[in-house]
Amino acid sequence: MARVGRLRAARRRAVLPVLLGLTVTSVRPGHAEPGVTVLELVADRDDDDANGVPDGEESLVAPGARVDTVALDAAWVGAKVTATSGAEHARLLVGGHPVPWGERVRRGSAVQGLSPGVVEVEARRGDETRLVSMRVTAFGFRDGEGRDVDLTLSHASLDRAPPSRFTGDGAAAYDAPDPLRVFIVTPSDVPPSVTLESVGPSGAHVDALEAPALRGVPCPEAGPRLRCLASDPIRFVIDEVDRRHALAAARSLRVELGGAVVLRQAGGKAQAIRVLGPRKSPAGPIGRLRATLRPFVLRLAPGGVPAIGGNDAGAATALRAELANAATAWAECGVGFGPLDETAVYVVDPPPPHLLALGDDLGLPASGGRIRLRVDGRRVVEVPTRRGELPVDVGGDVARAVERAGFVAVVSPNARVGSAAIPSVDVSVRDRRGGLVRLEQLDLGTPVSDDPTLAVRIGAVELEDGLAHFGDVDSVAGTLEERTLLRALDDGDPSTIEVVVVPYFTGGGRIGESFIGGDRTSLRNAVILDRAGVRARRSSLTLAHELGHVLLDISGHPDDYGVDTPTRLMDADASDASPFGPRRLTLAECARVVRESGPGARLPLLRDWPLAPLVYRGAAPP
Secondary structure, X not given: OOOOOXXXXXXXXXXXXXXXXXXXXXXXXXXXXXOOEEEEEEEOOOOOOOOOOOHHHOOOOOHHHHHHOEEOOHHHOOOEEEEEEOHHHEEEEEOOEEEOOOOEOOOOEEEXXXXXXXXXXXXXXXXXXXXXXXXXXXXXXXXXXXXXXXXXXXXXXXXXXXXXXXXXXXXXXXOOOOOEEEEEEEOOOOOOXXXXXXEOOOOOEEEEEEOOOOEEEOOOOOOOOXXXXXXXXXXXXXXXXXXXXXXXXXXXXXXOOOOEEEEEEOOEEEEEEEEEOOOOOOOOOOOOEEEEEEEEEEEOOOOOOEOOXXXXXXXXXXHHHHHHXXXXXXXXXXXXOOOHHHOOOEEEOOOOOOEEEEOOOOOOOOOOEEEEEEEOOOEEEEEEEOOOOOHHHHHHHHHHHHHHOOOEEEEEEOXXXXXXXXXXXXXXXXXXXXXXXXXXXXOOOOOOEOOOOOOEEEEOOOHHHOEOOOOXXXXXXXXXXXXXXXXXXXXOOOOEEXXXXXXXXXXXXXXXXEEOHHHOOOOOOEEEEEHHHHHOHHHOOHHHHXXXXXXXXXXXXXXXHOOOOOOEOOOOOOOOXXXXXXXXXXXXXXXXXXXXXXXXXXXXXXXXXXXXXXXXOOOOOO
């Protein structure tokens, strides 16, 4: 018959931990009765295995979700563990399966906190008994309205507002939708000290905020033995410029989309929350979405130096860096571009003159004549035109003649430009393997067509004098040089976005432009930057801005028809590398991106980007 009570257990304090293998996390005089081992647990409400179920509610806690449990070593095996009070605050696990209190410990056993409180436990084996007090502390976050943020069903989001000073206390409400307070409910009389660590999607360390100030706050919903503590609102930001600004450096943390904000105590993980898009928007909560980009850097001439980077490897590195800058901006809306270190960057020569444009500029019908050109330097193609024939009809005739000559023709109608009577049409010529084929006049000085009204021109990309860019009149179709370039790089997939870097635009004054789907032309979902747009970096975030036109499917700027707000990414003319520069996206813009380009859009440019379980790589470095 077991006779070991509290007093006897106290006398054997030095023996029983060895006998039962109990890990003594802390024995604090004044915090537990003499001879009682205190074991600190956390309420496991996050979702470490990323399956959408809180780890503390799993019917089987997978290995990836056991990071917040406390393992019982082999010396516990055979001990009968009974909860004498507070059993609802923690549970016993064997091999990841919850088992009732009162079961004997087997190999692979652990304890898991469920809710804040104290669990008094007796561990018996043979005639020996040990008393254990399990203190369960809940670590989490609250929003500006004082509501708990579910660590599994909700998430943290990037702050879309410039830094500002916070003058409230730990209980004061605030109207910013993105910052969150650290909120702790604990049965301990000694306030826990926490560190906020940011980790990326791979679990790698990104940033840390050491020991944010915690204040005692009312918590009427908690039990009488519990106390609550809260921090000032913590901002989750995109870069070091925002992170270090003096107005909010003490409560800012740099994060990455798809990563997590980890609460650590004494170096160990307490709980974590993932970082996704806005928690609330007119389109509902936004998770993580991914756009597929196809990045290109053009050389000035065939075999020459690329537009940026000095050589091919440098060009790829420079463009990936610019893509990373754009990705940090669009993370505010939950949009990313995939693992950029795995993204292929194509360094290419300017394309040959492969495109025949019919009806460009004035867009008049034919009056009758003949089109004659040389294809691939050897085949002559002749096509008659008839009075009243439209450019699209002549384009079909040209395509059939090209195909009879043994090539492949791709016919692309254009939107009608402002100066034209009717739309023009382009015919791109390729060989049977898909390679671009050179088109030429028969003789130098001989026009391609003798039709007096139907304009027929061969498109060429000649970057020595810059890329000819569109103006107000032809913005819906682009210039002939732009169409020749983009049609050469187009993969035929309307759900991808081409990003092209050229040396410079003709005439100066322009560093980036975009073609959007709403223009009703086959030239769409493409962005062109010049080297000045890349050099601008964070002062104007040119690539992020131009991608915004594509993703928002809108050609204008908010300051074209409303109040000028230089902090908005889509501002037309702001340039400022500080946190008050053009880098912010509104909730309305995030919602429009989901509606216009999200998975449910007519032409989805974004697809859901599921989260993977995180592998935490230890405590944040000092």
